[in-house]
Amino acid sequence: LIVYDYLQRYVPIMQPGADHTFLAVARRAAGVMVTTEFTWRDALQYAGVPEERLFRLPMLAPTWSGSTSASADSARDYFLWTTNAAPHKNHERAIEALRIYYEELDGQLRCVVTGVNTANLMKEPPAHLQKSADLFRASKALKKRVRWLGELGEGSYRKTLAGAAFLWHAGSLDNGSFSVVEAAAAGVPSLSSDYPAMREMDAQFSLHLAWMDATRPRSMANALKTMESAWQERKNLLPSAKVLAKQAVGELAGEYWKVVRECL
Numbered sequence: 001l002i003v004y005d006y007l008q009r010y011v012p013i014m015q016p017g018a019d020h021t022f023l024a025v026a027r028r029a030a031g032v033m034v035t036t037e038f039t040w041r042d043a044l045q046y047a048g049v050p051e052e053r054l055f056r057l058p059m060l061a062p063t064w065s066g067s068t069s070a071s072a073d074s075a076r077d078y079f080l081w082t083t084n085a086a087p088h089k090n091h092e093r094a095i096e097a098l099r100i101y102y103e104e105l106d107g108q109l110r111c112v113v114t115g116v117n118t119a120n121l122m123k124e125p126p127a128h129l130q131k132s133a134d135l136f137r138a139s140k141a142l143k144k145r146v147r148w149l150g151e152l153g154e155g156s157y158r159k160t161l162a163g164a165a166f167l168w169h170a171g172s173l174d175n176g177s178f179s180v181v182e183a184a185a186a187g188v189p190s191l192s193s194d195y196p197a198m199r200e201m202d203a204q205f206s207l208h209l210a211w212m213d214a215t216r217p218r219s220m221a222n223a224l225k226t227m228e229s230a231w232q233e234r235k236n237l238l239p240s241a242k243v244l245a246k247q248a249v250g251e252l253a254g255e256y257w258k259v260v261r262e263c264l
Helices: 020-028 037-045 091-103 127-137 140-145 154-162 179-185 196-205 217-235 241-245 249-263
Strands: 032-034 054-056 078-082 110-114 146-150 167-169 190-193 210-212
Touching (some): 032 037, 037 054, 037 196, 078 217, 091 127, 091 140, 110 154, 127 140, 140 146, 167 179, 179 190, 179 196, 190 196, 210 217
Parallel strands (some): 078 167, 110 146, 167 190, 190 210
């Protein structure tokens, strides 16, 4: 079994007791593979998987192939926020951070939003995002400066990402977002929420992420303002194609096989 996270331990995404099946499956498995130390501890403490059947393996990121023409640095007048409608994506704090960035800090970069089910996220919000939508609608600055593109095809997403000043990962907790790895491969730095899985991803892929406290909107807004002028310098910290190639699936597959063959 491969387990990427036990998000239900921290976020109410399931009805009480609904995760019993997931926990039972993990306890019965011949081996349980995880990709972060954070999930390793959850599998041990929350799922009750015996330590001798628990294996920590490297994260496997999709390979960024091909090239995309990027805008000249002088033309990069927006940052890219990748998200979706899930409860753990921290929308309310992110929207408040954007409001502070534009209304109080005179933010100069536009915000372009992409992701599954995001095109009408503020127009037709699910119940858990109603307050976020109310905050957004109440701000003229947000309605003017934030553009919701919705889910893009791969080619369109790559082009949009390549033209961004930086990528903004504002989620509060998960097993890590590979959007920051894709951004690095495209030559785009990222500003990320600071939580354990992202720290582990940062170390494995040598990303040199810029960090923010995703529990405090004002901290998030200040970080956005800092990135407004720092993103060009932070491009120099991005990993080279050679460094990222060392984390390719083909390079790391053997680590997975060592565990799988013991279960056969």
